[in-house]
Amino acid sequence: MPHIHCSVSxxxxxxxxxxxxxxxxxxxxxxIGATMPNSYDAPQASTAQPTPVNSAMETCCKTxxxxxxxxxxxxxxxxx
Numbered sequence: 001m002p003h004i005h006c007s008v009s010x011x012x013x014x015x016x017x018x019x020x021x022x023x024x025x026x027x028x029x030x031x032i033g034a035t036m037p038n039s040y041d042a043p044q045a046s047t048a049q050p051t052p053v054n055s056a057m058e059t060c061c062k063t064x065x066x067x068x069x070x071x072x073x074x075x076x077x078x079x080x
Contacts, residue, residue, distance in 0.1 A: 003019065004019070004020035004022070004025060005018050005019065005020065006018055006019070006020040006061070008061075008064060010066055010067050011064050011065065011066065011067065012065040012066065012067050012068075012069065012072050012079065013063060013064075013065070013077070013079055014067075020063075021079050021080050022042075022063050022077050022078075022079065022080070023042075023077055023078040023079070023080045024042035024043075024045075024063075024077055025042055025061060025062075025063040025077070026040075026041045026042040026044070026045050026048075026061070026062040026063055027059055027060070027061050027062070028048065028051050028059070028060060028062055029051035029052075029053050029058055029059060029060070030053075030058050030059065030060050031051070031058075032048075032049075032051050033060035033062055034060075036062070038062075038065075038071060038074055038075060039074045039075055039076070040062060041062050041063055041075035041076060041077055042062075042063060042075070042076070042077050043075075043076040043077070062075075063075065063077055065077075
């Protein structure tokens with residue numbers, strides 16, 4: 001997996017040096033991100049509809065889970 005850099009330090013998958021330690025991530029459009037539950041994440045990516053956007057400002061990372069959250073296992077993604 002390529003290195004994913006992320007500066008969201010309160011995410012469960014965040015690591016030193018702004019490295020993402022998620023086993024996989026899901027990036028989609030803000031529109032889809034706002035309408036799908038938190039459990040809609042990388043494991044569902046192969047069945048997701050394409051979501052074209054016009055700029056980076058219209059994208060969101062669905063893999064975010066707050067540190068120490070009870071929701072850590074809801075998305076099906078593992079910390080590596």
